Amino acid sequence: MNMYLQLFLAYMKVGAVTFGGGYAMLPILKRELVDRRGWVTEADLIDCYAIGQCTPGVIAVNAATLIGHQKKGVLGAVCATVGVVFVPVLIIMSIATVLQKFSENVYVQHALAGMSVAIAAIIAVTVVKLIKKTCIDIPTTIIGLTVLALSVVFDLPTVLMVISAAIAGVVISNIKARKKGGNK
Amino acid sequence: MLITTLLWCFWEYFQTGLFAVGGGLATIPFLEDMAGRHPDWFTLEELRNFVAVSESTPGPIGINIATYAGYKIAGPLGSVVCVFALVLPAFLIMVIVAKMLQKFKNSSLVNNAFYGIRPATTALILSAVLSTFTEVLIDMDAVSSIGSLFTAVEVRNVILFAVILAASLIFKKLHPIVFIAAGAAAGVIFAL
Known part of the structure; x- marks a missing residue:
């Protein structure tokens, strides 16, 4: 099948079944793009999220644009971006007039309550895997813990923390390289 | 007249898309300003409704709010224009970033x-997820003191959480959608 169509369809599926923000999309993206299709690696996906959350716009859509571009250039980015918003926009446009009633319906509310618990559980599994993949040595573990503490306690701006982490990454890598060089 | 309204929508949403950093919820302050500038579009009260209702249909929250707000302003065409204008600046920036990368x-x-960025991203995701956990597992309205924390635990939610967590670890092959659907079914059956 045409790769552009595949990008559109894969992202359409992801957009159609994700409730909540960009993070709720992560387990589904991992399954669809990493495990099932092998289009990107888990590290790629995390990098896209990292960029998506410190650039303007909706995180999930930004990540879709990046992955689409990575696979098939600008047109691929268009396919993934349009794909991820396609079903949500259609649904709301067609039920906008009754959406209020729909969301106040008692069964819809029960279903949503159950779904948010399920989503929390599957995200928990994904996050644990992420920790194993990204906190790979002592410096990265320290960076992770520091950012976690800063964001939970002080709620600092995301951009600031991501930039600081990038600088820390560069500095630590250089120190490591120098140590290696010194040992020779 | 419709054209003028649509152009205004495009301009307002383009700015939102350009300056709202940090995901869909970061667009809300921009929309609040918009309600102030265009009282005929939607009120703050209606905006709060858009946000609440946007969680009950699939899709990224920011997109859903824009679709709903656009519909309120100018019907289906309004939805399309608002979503397009919201996504466009981010899209252009992402393409530039992708090319540089x-x-x-x-x-x-x-x-x-x-x-350095990867562990930081994990930590940021974890911190967002932690607040979801407390929302889902603890009835925050019932928490008045530390002592009441224990009674405020949503026992049925905790059980469902544990069951789905265990199931997803055992049946690794199953698609995450299956567990979300199971959660929805459990929600209806047990009236969560």
């Missing part, structure tokens, strides 16, 4: 930066 993919500077 491609160019510097093998540079050690970029790789070293991502060595």
Whole structure:
């Protein structure tokens, strides 16, 4: 099948079944793009999220644009971006007039309550895997813990923390390289 | 007249898309300003409704709010214009970023930066997820003191959480959608 169509369809599926923000999309993206299709690696996906959350716009859509571009250039980015918003926009446009009633319906509310618990559980599994993949040595573990503490306690701006982490990454890598060089 | 309204929508939403950093919820302050500037579009009260209702249909929250707000302003065409204008600036920026990344993919500077960024991203995701956990598992309205924390635990939610967690670890092959659907079914059956 045409790769552009595949990008559109894969992202359409992801957009159609994700409730909540960009993070709720992560387990589904991992399954669809990493495990099932092998289009990107888990590290790629995390990098896209990292960029998506410190650039303007909706995180999930930004990540879709990046992955689409990575696979098939600008047109691929268009396919993934349009794909991820396609079903949500259609649904709301067609039920906008009754959406209020729909969301106040008692069964819809029960279903949503159950779904948010399920989503929390599957995200928990994904996050644990992420920790194993990204906190790979002592410096990265320290960076992770520091950012976690800063964001939970002080709620600092995301951009600031991501930039600081990038600088820390560069500095630590250089120190490591120098140590290696010194040992020779 | 419709054209003028649509152009205004485009302009307002383009600015939102350009300056709202940090995901869909970050667009809300911009929409609040918009309600102030265009009282005929939607009120703050209606905006709160858009946000609440946007969680009950699939899709990224920011997109859903824009679709709903656009519909309120100018019908289906309004939805399309608002979503397009919201996504466009971010799309252009992402394409530039993607091109730069491609160019510097093998540079050690970029790789070293991502060595630090990856654990930070995990931590940011974890911190967002932690607040979801407390929302889902604890009835925050019932928490008045530390002592009441225990009684405020949503026992049925905790059980469902544990069951789905265990199931997803055992049946690794199953698609995450299956567990979400199971959660929805359990929600209806047990009236969560």
